Amino acid sequence: xxxxxxxxxxxxxxxxxxxxxxxxxxxxxxxxxxxxxxxxxxxxxxxxxxxxxxxxxxxxxxxxxxxxxxxxxxxxxxxxxxxxxxxxxxxxxxxxxxx
Amino acid sequence: xxxxxxxxxxxxxxxxxxxxxxxxxxxxxxxxxxxxxxxxxxxxxxxxxxxxxxxxxxxxxxxxxxxxxxxxxxxxxxxxxxxxxxxxxxxxxxxxxxxxxxxxxxxxxxxxxxxxxxxxxxxxxxxxxxxxxxxxxxxxxxxxxxxxxxxxxxxxxxxxxxxxxxxxxxxxxxxxxxxxxxxxxxxxxxxxxxxxxxxxxxxxxxxxxxxxxxxxxxxxxxxxxxxxxxxxxxxxxxxxxxxxxxxxxxxxxxxxxxxxxxxxxxxxxxxxxxxxxxxxxxxxxxxxxxxxxxxxxxxxxxxxxxxxxxxxxxxxxxxxxxxxxxxxxxxxxxxxxxxxxxxxxxxxxxxxxxxxxxxxxxxxxxxxxxxxxxxxxxxxxxxxxxxxxxxxxxxxxxxxxxxxxxxxxxxxxxxxxxxxxxxxxxxxxxxxxxxxxxxxxxxxxxxxxxxxxxxxxxxxxxxxxxxxxxxxxxxxxxxxxxxxxxxxxxxxxxxxxxxxxxxxxxxxxxxxxxxxxxxxxxxxxxxxxxxxxxxxxxxxxxxxxxxxxxxxxxxxxxxxxxxxxxxxxxxxxxxxxxxxxxxxxxxxxxxxxxxxxxxxxxxxxxxxxxxxxxxxxxxxxxxxxxxxxxxxxxxxxxxxxxxxxxxxxxxxxxxxxxxxxxxxxxxxxx
Numbered sequence: 001x002x003x004x005x006x007x008x009x010x011x012x013x014x015x016x017x018x019x020x021x022x023x024x025x026x027x028x029x030x031x032x033x034x035x036x037x038x039x040x041x042x043x044x045x046x047x048x049x050x051x052x053x054x055x056x057x058x059x060x061x062x063x064x065x066x067x068x069x070x071x072x073x074x075x076x077x078x079x080x081x082x083x084x085x086x087x088x089x090x091x092x093x094x095x096x097x098x099x
Numbered sequence: 100x101x102x103x104x105x106x107x108x109x110x111x112x113x114x115x116x117x118x119x120x121x122x123x124x125x126x127x128x129x130x131x132x133x134x135x136x137x138x139x140x141x142x143x144x145x146x147x148x149x150x151x152x153x154x155x156x157x158x159x160x161x162x163x164x165x166x167x168x169x170x171x172x173x174x175x176x177x178x179x180x181x182x183x184x185x186x187x188x189x190x191x192x193x194x195x196x197x198x199x200x201x202x203x204x205x206x207x208x209x210x211x212x213x214x215x216x217x218x219x220x221x222x223x224x225x226x227x228x229x230x231x232x233x234x235x236x237x238x239x240x241x242x243x244x245x246x247x248x249x250x251x252x253x254x255x256x257x258x259x260x261x262x263x264x265x266x267x268x269x270x271x272x273x274x275x276x277x278x279x280x281x282x283x284x285x286x287x288x289x290x291x292x293x294x295x296x297x298x299x300x301x302x303x304x305x306x307x308x309x310x311x312x313x314x315x316x317x318x319x320x321x322x323x324x325x326x327x328x329x330x331x332x333x334x335x336x337x338x339x340x341x342x343x344x345x346x347x348x349x350x351x352x353x354x355x356x357x358x359x360x361x362x363x364x365x366x367x368x369x370x371x372x373x374x375x376x377x378x379x380x381x382x383x384x385x386x387x388x389x390x391x392x393x394x395x396x397x398x399x400x401x402x403x404x405x406x407x408x409x410x411x412x413x414x415x416x417x418x419x420x421x422x423x424x425x426x427x428x429x430x431x432x433x434x435x436x437x438x439x440x441x442x443x444x445x446x447x448x449x450x451x452x453x454x455x456x457x458x459x460x461x462x463x464x465x466x467x468x469x470x471x472x473x474x475x476x477x478x479x480x481x482x483x484x485x486x487x488x489x490x491x492x493x494x495x496x497x498x499x500x501x502x503x504x505x506x507x508x509x510x511x512x513x514x515x516x517x518x519x520x521x522x523x524x525x526x527x528x529x530x531x532x533x534x535x536x537x538x539x540x541x542x543x544x545x546x547x548x549x550x551x552x553x554x555x556x557x558x559x560x561x562x563x564x565x566x567x568x569x570x571x572x573x574x575x576x577x578x579x580x581x582x583x584x585x586x587x588x589x590x591x592x593x594x595x596x597x598x599x600x601x602x603x604x605x606x607x608x609x610x611x612x613x614x615x616x617x618x619x620x621x622x623x624x625x626x627x628x629x630x631x632x633x634x635x636x637x638x639x640x641x642x643x644x645x646x647x648x649x650x651x652x653x654x655x656x657x658x659x660x661x662x663x664x665x666x667x668x669x670x671x672x673x674x675x676x677x678x679x680x681x682x683x684x685x686x687x688x689x690x691x692x693x694x695x696x697x698x699x700x701x702x703x704x705x706x707x708x709x710x711x712x713x714x715x716x717x718x719x720x721x722x723x724x725x726x727x728x729x730x731x732x733x734x735x736x737x738x739x740x741x742x743x744x745x746x747x748x749x750x751x752x753x754x755x756x757x758x759x760x761x762x763x764x765x766x767x768x769x
Contacts, residue, residue: 036692053690060664060689064738 006096013092019044019085029058045082047072141601148593149603151178156623159555159616161568162221162235163589166610169216171237171248176555176616177566177591179605187246187255188216188239194709196255200682200717201637202406204413208242208260209400217241219268219612224322228275228344228560232621234322236271236280243267245282245315247322251625256408259324260401262421263290263311263331269340270313275348275560277317279382280324283353284310287334287360292423294398304362308334311423312353314382323405328389329423330380330433333486334360336369337378339444339510344451344560347469349383352454354442358485370460374437374493376485377445377456379472381432388429394422409636411714427487434476435485437493438465444510444551448519448534449560453498457508457521464508464521466537468498499537505530509550510613512557514564514594520557522549522569529569529592531599543599545590547573554594555616563618567592567599570611578606587611628692630713637715639684644668649760656681658760662696662710663688664737666762667730670745674758677725677751683708686715697733700747707733722749 001009023041030037039050040058047055047070059069072078151157157175160182165172169189173182188206190197197206197214206212216239223230235248243261248254261267266285273280287308289297299307309331316327335355343350358375361368388394399421406413426433436454439461446455447469454467474480475495483490507525514520518540521530527548531541549571555563569590577588586606593600632642641647641659647668650657656679661668667685675681685698689712699707700720708716722728732743750756 057691060691060737 009092009096013089013096016085016089016092020082023048029061031061043078044085045078047075047078145593145600145602149177149179149591151175151180156619158619159563159566160619160622161553161614161616162223163570163607163611163614164218164221164237165608166219166612167217168609169218169239170608171218171221171235172608172611173253174589174605176568177602179589179591179603181608183253184608185248185253185255187237187248188213188218188244188258190214190706192706195706195716195718198706198718199708200719201410201412201715204415205255205258205404205406207402207404207415208244209262209402209417210242213242215241216244220270220272221613221615222271222273222280222558223615223617224277224317225273225275225559226277228348230556230559230615230617230621231277232617232625234277235615236273238267238270238282240266240268240285243270243282243284245271245280245324247324249322250622252627254406256406257322257324258402258404259315259326260403261311261313261326262399262401262418263329263423264288264313266336269337269353271315272340272342272351273317274342274351274382275344277319279327279351279386280315280317281340281342281351281382282313282315283337283340284312284332285336285338287336287357290331292331292395292397301362304334305360308360308362310334310337312337312378312380314385324403326401326418326421328385328394329421330385331423331425332378332433333358333488335376336365338442341445341447341558343447343469344449347447347451347454349381350469351380351382352445352447353378353380354438354445354456356441370441373440375440375442376435376490377438377442377454377467378488379434379436384432385424385429388424388432389422393428394424396420396422407636409634410640411630411635411637411716425487431476433488434472435488435490436467436472436496437482437490438467439463443508446511446513446519446558448513449515449562451560453534455511455519455521457510459507459509459524461508462503464501464504464511464532465497466499466501466534467496471498472496501532501537501539504532504539505542510552512552512554512567513562514554514557514567515562516564518564518594520552520554520567520594522552524548524550524572527571529567529599531594541597541599543592543601545569545571546577546588546604547571547575551611551613553614553616555618563616565593565595566602566616567594568614568616570607570614572610574606577604589614629690629694630711632686632688632690632713635686635713635715637684637686639682639717640686640715641684642686642688644688644762647762649674649758651679651758654679656758658683660685660698661688662686662698662732662743664694665732665739665743667698667732667743667745668762669760670730670762672746672760673748673750674756674760675722675747675749676754676756677722677749679722681720681722681747683718683720683730684715685710685718687712689713694736695734696736696743698730699733700730701728709734722747725749725751 025042027040041048159176161174161176171185186196224234243264247257249256264284268285270282271280287310289299289307291297311329336357338354340353357369438456439458444457481489505523505526511521549569591603687710710716728747
């Protein structure tokens with residue numbers, strides 16, 4: 001592997017750590033009585049929002065249409081995914097650094 | 100008091116009578132011209148100047164006192180839109196203030212729970228002589244009290260009772276950095292400094308009646324008030340006050356009437372002397388005397404009520420002593436400055452050099468000079484004394500007199516551009532005059548009988564000379580009639596140009612006396628959207644539906660209830676009996692902006708609760724008969740608000756109905 005490819009590999013592996021600093025997925029909801037909007041953030045390891053109460057407010061609105069409350073505890077993915085990301089990063093680092 | 104006698108140039112009664120008789124004539128002359136006068140006074144584009152587009156915010160907040168409703172009304176200025184009513188000294192069934200178990204203590208006084216007062220003067224807290232948007236202080240005139248409203252929540256958070264006072268009118272005036280808020284006595288009363296009940300014959304007014312000026316220390320961080328000391332003064336009527344600024348910032352000034360010490364028919368008895376006094380108090384020196392131990396301690400009995408920020412519970416503390424200074428022992432602390440008879444407002448200009456005193460019956464507006472006052476004190480230019488308080492010579496302190504200002508001057512505010520504006524009660528007008536040559540520049544009619552007027556920051560170092568609001572006592576034909584009781588009115592006047600222009604006329608709630616106006620950006624950014632449930636330290640709060648429950652101890656039943664869109668938990672309760680006292684501790688679990696829940700139950704003899712998100716409020720309920728009692732949310736909270744309801748079953752005494760409660764599914768009783 002060329003030096004250039006190794007650096008790219010290293011950057012790619014490290015860039016996955018961004019998953020712990022930024023949400024994976026942002027869901028925006030708009031409604032007339034929410035002029036400021038409601039913004040749910042799904043992270044690799046948690047569910048959050050633009051405020052710490054976003055999830056509660058999503059759930060309150062969802063229950064009018066019969067949806068079950070969204071509960072972070074009910075998603076095993078949020079517990080498993082960080083390890084998957086760690087493993088991918090480790091693999092990437094190994095590929096980049098081992099000759 | 101011989102000095103007062105010498106001051107007395109006996110005004111021929113005939114002259115006074117003649118001038119009074121001329122009033123109706125002058126006013127009737129006005130009548131015919133009124134429509135024309137008003138048309139010419141109206142700004143041609145007035146509508147666009149007060150039009151705030153739907154969804155846009157006003158430039159300023161206006162805090163208008165409610166007078167005899169004991170509340171403060173909050174208006175958007177310039178639109179004149181009513182934003183909120185803040186209950187202060189008066190129970191407010193609308194949200195449970197003064198009725199809920201948490202807020203009852205706020206109205207405690209040494210006389211008992213006093214659920215009403217007469218609220219006159221709002222004053223904003225200040226930093227460096229300018230409004231800082233943190234707190235609003237207001238006075239209760241009838242049962243002497245000072246309250247503090249927190250402008251991050253627009254709630255009354257503290258009420259301090261004032262001992263040794265009656266008719267707490269010249270209050271609550273702050274110093275430049277809100278070091279102190281002062282409160283003075285309008286009704287002098289006998290005061291026994293040994294704390295024994297002070298009772299005297301009403302004909303002993305001259306000998307036994309006295310007044311106190313209270314200095315309330317305000318904590319820089321928390322805003323908490325503490326009655327630091329009082330100054331015992333001669334038994335005059337202390338009417339209004341204002342603090343100095345800049346060179347005069349160590350001083351605070353009080354107008355007094357009834358220097359004659361009349362105890363009855365004051366309208367005549369208190370108008371005998373040609374001159375009454377302005378009392379100038381050096382509060383810095385007073386503070387120093389207190390620190391040096393010159394103050395004497397006396398027994399007292401007064402209440403201090405404070406709202407806890409996290410539990411939202413008001414608690415009362417009873418204070419048992421107060422310290423006071425006697426001016427006779429404190430040289431240089433108090434001086435009396437003669438002013439034309441029966442003065443009302445005392446207003447200091449933004450520079451702090453001029454003290455403007457409005458005499459209700461005076462034909463001129465005297466403007467006293469602070470530097471001349473300092474010189475007169477230095478030169479000992481005294482004409483006598485009252486109880487050891489030196490009286491300065493009128494001519495030595497006087498800087499100028501504003502001639503022919505109008506009839507019945509009451510209050511003055513400033514625009515920061517070298518002009519003063521005085522309200523004229525009798526001639527129903529606002530008069531603009533110059534602080535440079537003290538001549539009248541302009542006048543504008545108001546409808547009718549203006550009391551106070553306000554300019555944003557017009558009482559501070561930094562006025563915003565764009566608007567003036569005149570608050571009028573009489574409206575008569577100004578609005579659609581509403582029976583014998585009519586609204587009072589406020590008139591918004593554009594003072595940005597040479598000529599005053601009437602922009603808007605809006606009805607007000609009860610009777611505004613004074614008001615404060617402040618730029619919205621000093622207040623709005625700090626406005627709280629909801630209370631954090633996590634910080635709720637109420638002992639009966641429940642933070643999760645799973646913790647909601649009903650507990651009985653003897654005949655006291657506590658319902659630990661939660662409210663969240665769109666149900667209450669529990670919403671079915673059985674096992675309450677006639678003879679029980681039930682406390683509904685309702686916690687609003689919402690953590691979102693503008694989602695209060697209400698709580699009401701049939702037959703409750705107090706009020707409803709309005710519970711803000713994250714807070715807990717308690718309604719006491721004593722059912723008097725068996726039956727099924729509906730309870731429900733009163734604040735339209737959501738699409739299924741109408742379904743947010745439940746039942747309480749009340750069984751006859753002695754019938755064994757087991758305690759049971761649930762929402763949806765039944766839960767086992769504790």
